Structures are given as C-alpha cells and as structure tokens.
Amino acid sequence: MMKINQKFCFVAKANCYGLGVKLCSYFNNDVDYFAVSSYYEFVKIKKYVTKPILILDPVFNKKQLIYLINNDAELTVSNLDNLRLLINLSNMLNKKIKIHIAINTGMNRLGFKENKDLVDLTNLVEKTQNIKIKGIFSHYFQANNKKNDKTQINLLKNAVNIIETQLNISPLIHICSSDGVINYNYGDMVRVGYGIYSDKIYETITLKSKIIDIQNLVKNEIAGYNGVFVSNTKTKIAVVSIGYGDGLFRNIASKGYVLINDNFAKIVASCMDTIIVDISNVDCKINDDVIIIGKCQNNKISICDIARFCDTIGYEVIVRLSSRIKRKYVLK
Secondary structure, eight states: OOOTTOEEEEEOHHHHHTTOTTHHHHHTTTOSEEEESSHHHHHHHHTTOOSOEEEOSOOOOHHHHHHHHHTTOEEEEOSHHHHHHHHHHHHHHTOOEEEEEEBOSSSOSSSBOOHHHHHHHHHHHHTOSSEEEEEEEOOOSSTTOHHHHHHHHHHHHHHHHHHHHHHTOOOEEEEEOHHHHHHOOOBSEEEESGGGSOTTGGGSOOEEEEEEEEEEEOTTOEESGGGOEEOSSOEEEEEESOOGGGTOOGGGTTTOEEEETTEEEEEEEEOSSOEEEEOTTOOOOTTOEEEEEEEOSSOEEOHHHHHHHTTSOHHHHHHTOOTTSOOOOOOO
C-alpha cells in the first residue's frame, strides 16, 4: 500500500510496457512523475505530459544530453564518469542539471556501490552550483523477499546518509517497483509501471485480429515455412493477420491457441505477418474476429497463457507488441 504524501512515478518505458505512450496523457493529472529508460523514450512522451520525467539509465551522448538538459529532464547518475560529464556540460551551458543518484544495493545493474565513490561524488557536487540532486534511488531485485528487501534498504540508507550529511540535502528516496509497493514499501516515492493499469492487469488487455483467408488441406499437406505443419487428415486452416513482425512470438506455433467465436483454435504455423490456425472444428468465415489475448463469451486467453505457450513472462509478451498494432484505449 502507498503511504500518505508518498509520490507516485508512472514508469512509461518500453512504449508504456507495449501499450503505447499516448497512455501517459491519461495519467498526467494523477501522478507526480514519469520515468523512461532513454533519450528516445523521453522525446516520445514529452508531448503528452507536463510532470517531471526521470530517465532511469545514464546518458552519455552529448548532443542528446544538451537536448535533455534544455528540456528539463531529470537524469540518472550511476558512476563518476557520468557525473563529470554532466558537470562539464552544466558549466558549458550555464544551466542547472537535475539528477537522481543510482545506488547499487545488490542487483549489480547500475549505481554506486562503494562508500569511497559516494564521498568522491559529494566532493564533486560540492564544487559546482549547477548540479541539483533531486533523488537517490535503487531497485528491488526480488521484491517478494523481505529479507533481501531489508538488506537492500539498509544499503540504500547508508548511501543516503553519506550524501545527505555531506551535502545537507533532503532528496526523494525511491526503491519500490510495482511489487515493492505491495510487499515492502519504503521511500518517498514509488515507481510503478506494469502494475498501474489494473489490479488484474491480465484481464484488462484485448489483442485481436481478423481471418483473412481460409484453406482446405488434404492428408499429408503442409502449411507454413519449412513444412512446419503436416496434416494428419483433412484439415481446414485459417490465416490470421498477425505474426512475429507484430511481436507475437514465433515459437507459439504448435503450442498456442486463439479464440474464434468462443472456440479454441490451435496455432499450427507462424509467419512474419500471419499465423495459421486449425479451424477444422470451428464454425467461422473470412473477416471473423480472432482473439489472441482476451475474453470471448465463455472462454479467455490471458497474457499469462501466451507467456506459458512461449516459455517466457507476461512482461515480455506485452513489450514485444510492435507499433504496427493499432492501440485503442477505453477508459472506465
């Protein structure tokens, strides 16, 4: 649960977890911050939001940094090289740069780890008036494990103490992702991405397409590249307008299903722009809807189901959905 006065950061990276950056406009008035991973993502969402935008990964390209600084981005600093570059740019531009300091508390992905480096950081910041530390943060690597969470929090507290004591500041402290808010909430701000859409995220998304052709196979005929499907008997197949070019995993063939008129139809082959499904026992016609993710009447296919078919996780299923897929947002 969130705490009173705790700030809320909507993590909009990876095209809002595959759902489209336009979503940011619907949340702008309800959140305190947005976060993205890169310069390119910042540019895409900037036109939709007015709240501060934090870039979670360090940026080293000078041209990109100048644009970001001029557009009031809040930048992550995760090492001394990164900080020195920003100090030089701030002096060159004569502009203040807002930063969040990343602390490595065990995930070993980004951030300062040694106390000595933190002291060096504070010494560098003390020498300039152009660096403003807005936040100090880390990231749970296993948010449902309270023992690990406590260890990470203690490491974060140690880093915060060194920085705050030396510089006499009180920045935002943040470590919680979606799961962290539920399991071990700590800090002045939470960063929520995938979990923002609904408590039942897997039931809020529908992905559908259309049947664009139907073929009849005799016994031992093939379908798909390299003859991936061979009919054991007379088989009726439908060609559906979605494929791995749209982000649907290619290895879903022979493992996954779609829904057509509330009936499950097995996916037998996958191409760049289409999938081929067995409709031998399904009453359907060309231009009928095909549900890849979502509910029909009595049956449903969830993101978890797609992940299971393809031996992956729900996050990857969604973030892979390409820009070729039209997004439609329904507010309830």
